[in-house]
Amino acid sequence: MTTLTDQVAVAEEDVTGTVAPVLEVTDLTIRYGGVEKVHPTSFTIGRRERVAIVGESGSGKSSIANALGGFIPPGVGEVSAATMSLSGRSLPAEKAQRIPARRQGISMIFQDAMSSLDPIWSVGSQLAAVLPKSRYGSRKDRVAAAEARLEQVGIVEPRRVMSSVPGQLSGGMRQRVMMAIALASEPELLIADEPTSALDASLAVSVMELMTGLTIENGASLVFITHDIALARRFADKVLVMQAGSVVETIAAADLDHATHPYTRGLLECMPTLSSAQLERLPTLDTVMREETAA
Ligand SMILES: Nc1ncnc2c1ncn2[C@@H]1O[C@H](COP(=O)(O)OP(=O)(O)O)[C@@H](O)[C@H]1O
Ligand SMILES: [Mg+2]
Structure with missing residues (x-):
């Protein structure tokens, strides 16, 4: 491991x-x-x-x-x-694709998987639509590549998921499908805006593990x-x-432990840890900033 x-x-x-x-x-x-x-x-x-x-x-x-x-x-x-x-290429001025959210070389994912997926297209057709045409010319190649993409995000029944529409999947599955689609276009950069804010702490960690692991495997950068x-x-x-x-x-x-900016220090000090969890009240950013400024 x-x-x-x-x-x-x-x-x-x-x-x-x-x-x-x-x-x-x-x-x-x-x-x-x-x-x-x-x-x-x-x-x-x-x-x-x-x-x-x-x-x-x-x-x-x-x-x-x-x-x-x-x-x-x-x-x-x-x-x-x-x-x-x-x-080295200037980002093109033309409008980005809404669903799935992408422009040449960049894919974006959001907190809510439903807003990144088309509700009426099957998962398989959404995947096939973003696979690079130059590499996956035949229908057979595209189906195989779509299956491989779903397996890469840990989906064990790719055929069933490919024929489903997003609304038929659980929230966790939709998150995985969203990541598979975001990476299927082989972006150089994946941008994820608060991908875990709607999730509880342990699910947030596993989604982050999956996302960072996938971007590494795919050779992409991640913001x-x-x-x-x-x-x-x-x-x-x-x-x-x-x-x-x-x-x-x-x-x-x-x-980060050596961060110098008072605002960064404030964010770090507001981070709940096992020891601070024993405090009666967690410090808030306001009180920390006031103390930093007063010091
Ligand atoms: N479409 C918009 N129209 C007008 N103001 C906006 C729009 N999007 C963001 N803003 C404003 O820009 C500032 C930064 O917002 P945002 O980028 O959403 O911050 P964050 O993601 O850090 O919460 C805020 O003051 C917000 O109100
Ligand atoms: Mg925001």
Whole structure:
């Protein structure tokens, strides 16, 4: 069995020992109705790197994900960037596909699997639609590849699931199907916006294990958004901490204990642990921030 620690150092390093970037973003700025909600933000994501975006509600996490995924069309908001490129290619301006949510090279998944899947198409036809045509030309090849994709997410009866529509499956199965479809188009980058927020803690951990394992197997990079810094620490290589529309700290997950920004420290101190669970009251971010500021 591979342990989590084994899975952690897999971001692909080039000969110079630096992670080759898949995604490069410089001065990404997002406005809604003329109001700047994401201030100029720059970051890179390495090949096979897993990056978590954490921060409080309204800090701009989903806006960044949606801008990358192509889900902020003009009329909804204005996205501008000096650079926004995937493997050196500028991200195309054309609108992303809604279901399954994707643009060339990038797939997106959301908290609610139903909103990422077409309710009336069978799972098999949704999978077949995103498999690269160049590789799976014949119907027979596509059926075999679709079955293999479902087996990869731990589905033991792929034939039955392929002929089902999403509504006929349990919530857990739909999550798996959603991941299979998101990866079937062989994206370079998978973006997951709060994929586990609707799940209880133990299910959240198993979904994260499945998702990080799959992105590694598929050679993709992963950006996942979470408000749970414990999940970020456990499953990411790198963490971007957002507050009020800005990335206030970028830090290796392994170095989180040495985070310097008071906001990151606040998030860490609010993390329930076995010892803090014995406190009568968990500290809230407000009280921690006040103490940090007063100190
Ligand atoms: N479609 C939209 N129209 C107007 N304002 C929006 C829209 N989407 C997000 N915002 C605003 O942008 C800010 C960041 O939101 P969001 O990216 O959803 O944050 P997060 O995902 O961190 O909770 C918030 O103030 C939110 O109200
Ligand atoms: Mg959000």
